[in-house]
Amino acid sequence: MRNTFANAFYEIAKRDPRLFLVVADISPVASAAAFQKEYPERFVNVGVAEQVMVGVAAGLALRGCIPFAYTIATFTIYRPFEQVRVDCCYQNLPVRLVGIGGGVTYSTLGGTHHTQEDIAIMSAVPNMSIIAPCDPAETIAATHACIQVPGPVYLRLGKAGEPDLTSQAPEPFQFGKIRFIKKGRDACIISYGPITKMGVDLAQKFEEATGRSMAVVSAHTLKPLDREGIGSILSSYPLVVILEEHSCVGGLGAQVKQIAWDVRASCKLKAFSLQDKFIHFYGSQRELWAAHGLDEDLILSELENS
Amino acid sequence: MKESKHTFDVVAAKNRCRKFRKRILDISQTVTALHIAPAFSCLEVVDTIYFGLMRRNLGKDSDDTFILSKGHGSLAQYVVLEELGVLKTEELDKYCKPGGHLATHPDYGLPGIEASTGSLGHGLGLAVGMALADKVQKKDRAIYVVMSDGELQEGSIWEAMMLAPTLGITRLVGVVDLNDFQSLGQTSKIHPNFYPVLDKVRAFGWEAIEVDGHDASAIYKAVMSGSGRKPFMLIARTTKGKGVTYMENVPIWHYRSPSPIEYQQAIKELESSAA
Numbered sequence: 072m073r074n075t076f077a078n079a080f081y082e083i084a085k086r087d088p089r090l091f092l093v094v095a096d097i098s099p100v101a102s103a104a105a106f107q108k109e110y111p112e113r114f115v116n117v118g119v120a121e122q123v124m125v126g127v128a129a130g131l132a133l134r135g136c137i138p139f140a141y142t143i144a145t146f147t148i149y150r151p152f153e154q155v156r157v158d159c160c161y162q163n164l165p166v167r168l169v170g171i172g173g174g175v176t177y178s179t180l181g182g183t184h185h186t187q188e189d190i191a192i193m194s195a196v197p198n199m200s201i202i203a204p205c206d207p208a209e210t211i212a213a214t215h216a217c218i219q220v221p222g223p224v225y226l227r228l229g230k231a232g233e234p235d236l237t238s239q240a241p242e243p244f245q246f247g248k249i250r251f252i253k254k255g256r257d258a259c260i261i262s263y264g265p266i267t268k269m270g271v272d273l274a275q276k277f278e279e280a281t282g283r284s285m286a287v288v289s290a291h292t293l294k295p296l297d298r299e300g301i302g303s304i305l306s307s308y309p310l311v312v313i314l315e316e317h318s319c320v321g322g323l324g325a326q327v328k329q330i331a332w333d334v335r336a337s338c339k340l341k342a343f344s345l346q347d348k349f350i351h352f353y354g355s356q357r358e359l360w361a362a363h364g365l366d367e368d369l370i371l372s373e374l375e376n377s
Numbered sequence: 378m379k380e381s382k383h384t385f386d387v388v389a390a391k392n393r394c395r396k397f398r399k400r401i402l403d404i405s406q407t408v409t410a411l412h413i414a415p416a417f418s419c420l421e422v423v424d425t426i427y428f429g430l431m432r433r434n435l436g437k438d439s440d441d442t443f444i445l446s447k448g449h450g451s452l453a454q455y456v457v458l459e460e461l462g463v464l465k466t467e468e469l470d471k472y473c474k475p476g477g478h479l480a481t482h483p484d485y486g487l488p489g490i491e492a493s494t495g496s497l498g499h500g501l502g503l504a505v506g507m508a509l510a511d512k513v514q515k516k517d518r519a520i521y522v523v524m525s526d527g528e529l530q531e532g533s534i535w536e537a538m539m540l541a542p543t544l545g546i547t548r549l550v551g552v553v554d555l556n557d558f559q560s561l562g563q564t565s566k567i568h569p570n571f572y573p574v575l576d577k578v579r580a581f582g583w584e585a586i587e588v589d590g591h592d593a594s595a596i597y598k599a600v601m602s603g604s605g606r607k608p609f610m611l612i613a614r615t616t617k618g619k620g621v622t623y624m625e626n627v628p629i630w631h632y633r634s635p636s637p638i639e640y641q642q643a644i645k646e647l648e649s650s651a652a
Contacts, residue, residue, distance in 0.1 A: 091513075112513045115544065123502045123536035130506015133485075133492065134514070138506075153496060154533070158503060162485045162493050 072228045072265070073171055074101035075207040079214035080139060081106045084113065087218070091131050091138040093117060095124040099141060099171065121150040128166045129158035137165050137218060143177070144170025144186040144227060148193060159223040160198045166223045173203065173227035173264060174316035175345070178356045182349045186227070191321025193225045194294050201293040202246070203227040205267035206236040209291055212244035220246065229265035236271055237289065247292045249300040255286030258310035258374070261301070263290045263323060266316040266360065269367055273314070276371050290323055298330055305336035310377055312341045314370070316360065319344040339377050343370055385429035390593040393428070394420050395647055397456040398620045402643050404452065405634040408473050412481065414618035414630035416452040418556040418590070419523055422613050423453045425596040426521045427461065430550070441518055442507060444492045446500020447525035447554060448482035449632075454489070455479055463489040498531025500524060501551060505537050508546045508608075519548045527559030530568060535581070541608040542582030549608040550600055551583075554590065556617040558628060578610045590615035621646055 081102035084090035092106060093115045107114040117124045121142060128138035140147060147170040148155050159166040170186065177184040193199050200220050204210040210228060217224050237244070240252040249261070253274060262270040267289055274285040288304065290297070305311055305327070313324040324342030331340055345363045352362045360366070397420055405411055423445070427433075431441040445454045455472070458464040464479070464487075471477025478487055482495025492503050504522045511518045528534060541549055553574060557564050564571060578585040584603055588595040590613025603609040617631070618624030621643040635643055 115509065117536070117540055120536040120540065122498075122533040123505065123540050126499060126502020126533065126537065127506035127509065127540070130503040130508075131510045132506075133503065134507050134510030136510050154499065154502070157493060157496050158499055 072204070072207060072210045072233050073099050073231050075210045076169065076214055076226075076228055077101035077103040079211040083215065083218060084110065087137070088113075089135065089137045091115065091128070091136050093124050093128045093131070093138050093140045095119060095121045095142040095146060097142040097146075097171070121146045122154050125151040125154035125166070125168070126158055129154065129162065129164050132159075132164035132166050133162070137167065139167040139169055141169040141171070143184060144173045144189060145184055148189060148225060149186070152192075155223075156196050160196045163198045163222045165221060167217050167226060168223065169226045169228065171228050172230050174229075174266070175350060175356055175359045176230045176265070178359045179353050181353070182351065185350060187318045187345050187350075188320065189225070189227060190293050190317050190323070194321060194326075198222045199294060200224045201227065202291055203264040203293055204291050205252070205262070205264055205289045206233050208235060208237045209244055209289065213291065216244070216246040227264060233265045234268055236267055244291065247295050247297060249297045249304075250289045250291065251286055252289050253287040255284040257283035257308070258285040258312065259288060259304050259308040260285060260312040260314055261288045261290050261304065261323065261327065262314040263293060264316055266314060266365070269360075269365070270314045273367060273371060273374070276367070277374055280371065280375055293323060296326055301327055301330050302334040305331050305334055305338055305340070308338055310339045310341070310374070312343070312374065314343045314365070316365070317344055318347050320347050341374065341377065385425065385593065385597040387594045390421070390424055390428060392651070393460065394424055395620075395651055397424070397453070397460070398647055399644060400456045400459070401452045402635065402640055402647075404469070404472050406637070406640055407470075408634060410632050410634050411452065411473070412449040412632050413452070413634070414624050415447065415450040415525070417619045417621070417624065418615040418617045419447070419450050419554040419613075420453045420619070421591045421593050422523060422552050422554060422596060422615075423457055425593045426523070426552075427457045429593070429597045430600055431519070431521065439516070439518060442491050442504075442520040444494065444500045444504055444520065444522045445483055446494050446522050447497065447528055448494030450523070450525070450554070451479075451481060451483050454483060458489040461489075497525070497528040498533040501534050501537035504549055504551075505541050505544065505546060508541070508549045509544055511548060512544075512546065517548070519550060521550045521552070523552045523554060525559075526553055526555045526557065526564050526571070526574070529553060529571070529574070538578065538581045538583070546608050547605055550603070551608070551610040553610065553612050554615050555612055556615040558617045558626065558631070560631065562628070575612050578612070583608050583610045585610040585612060587612035587614065591619055620650075
């Protein structure tokens with residue numbers, strides 16, 4: 072995703088002189104290096120200084136530019152939170168805040184480098200939009216979609232090596248709309264970000280084990296959330312499953328439960344999220360998910376009995 | 378700094394600032410509390426920037442920019458904008474009232490307001506971004522940012538201070554309203570090692586000059602003397618509550634409206650200073 076983002080950004084920035092890349096001593100490599108070489112005046116490394124990274128990005132936006140502020144997700148939005156809230160959101164400026172390593176991507180770097188509550192926090196700030204693509208192709212689409220959004224956007228990315236999940240998707244990416252990436256009739260799993268891969272695998276295993284078909288949906292735009300699309304899923308599937316690499320507090324699961332109440336949903340609704348706890352456990356990203364209950368076999372056995 | 382004006386009428390400036398103080402006092406009688414002393418301390422600075430240094434009326438994308446990073450001093454900016462006809466008197470009359478748009482802190486999008494401030498430590502970073510955009514787009518615009526001395530305790534200011542010279546920003550003029558007061562007391566007592574400010578700013582790669590911040594001529598000349606090769610910081614020594622003796626250096630006037638008797642007394646002092 073990191074390289075894909077850099078390549079997509081480079082392609083757009085070559086044609087659109089409004090784009091700037093403002094980084095805080097972390098760079099998305101790949102085509103970012105070419106961008107830096109060809110357009111040094113539009114590549115700014117502020118150093119290890121995230122408050123001014125976001126402040127400068129907002130200042131550029133005040134002059135009509137479209138800045139992408141880029142670093143590790145925790146440092147993109149937590150460290151300079153007030154610059155995000157006041158400079159970007161309160162003034163409603165087109166700053167693109169790119170967080171690499173969203174969720175627990177940096178599994179062995181520890182809790183200081185995890186974003187388990189970023190969707191909740193960014194969702195709560197007015198004017199903010201949030202996009203969390205599930206694979207490289209969605210990352211390209213999300214980067215392009217960013218340009219059109221009039222206000223601030225938080226772009227939550229994984230890291231590298233995510234597999235393709237959407238090349239066969241029956242629906243295209245559209246900002247603000249959920250998207251079926253696999254059709255199904257009997258159950259529907261809604262996810263976002265790299266953990267969507269687990270959703271796709273679960274759907275296949277669920278079908279093999281139960282003979283029932285399961286759709287997979289990418290809810291890439293977490294804000295504005297496609298309430299209508301989610302409401303429609305809640306009304307048409309007997310079993311709806313939420314799978315997210317985010318705390319159970321204020322993420323997609325919590326929001327879908329609110330929608331379920333509003334549409335008087337009668338389906339079974341299962342939400343699988345990270346716990347409301349910091350993780351002091353080390354291992355691979357999948358092992359960290361499992362430590363919080365996001366384990367493929369465990370979820371499958373629970374769904375088989377639903 | 379390269380500026381279009383070569384002279385600045387300091388007598389006219391003095392008369393304007395007297396009028397501005399009276400206008401702020403008038404507004405004080407319509408609200409329960411307001412930041413009167415922080416506005417009085419930076420009034421000559423704001424007036425000199427708008428009437429002496431800034432180039433305006435060249436068009437939205439060409440005019441120089443003013444950011445009041447110490448947003449709580451907003452009345453100083455509002456009365457100047459009113460004098461310039463940018464803000465309507467009817468609008469300022471509705472200060473902090475339902476139906477009005479002007480309140481304690483400047484809000485981006487209102488006439489003449491180029492950034493939302495009020496949370497301290499934001500203005501300089503925004504200004505560096507704006508100056509960078511101007512530099513890349515080859516626009517010759519200056520940006521003026523007025524900060525408070527207490528505000529310089531925010532780390533974000535020093536992040537911006539470090540970055541501006543690194544980026545080769547030259548069309549940026551910061552002003553520190555050095556009135557030695559912050560909410561809980563004297564800045565010099567809360568942070569004795571904050572001084573001397575001038576050396577610290579220079580050490581970060583800025584040109585800097587310290588002047589009497591109520592001396593319009595000194596402010597004007599200092600900024601005009603900048604080489605234009607570095608960002609410039611004016612350290613303006615000021616008196617909080619300047620112009621009304623009973624308010625000067627008395628912390629309570631940071632956020633308070635005078636009583637009708639105190640109001641009369643203040644107006645009388647200002648009028649007698651005109652004689």
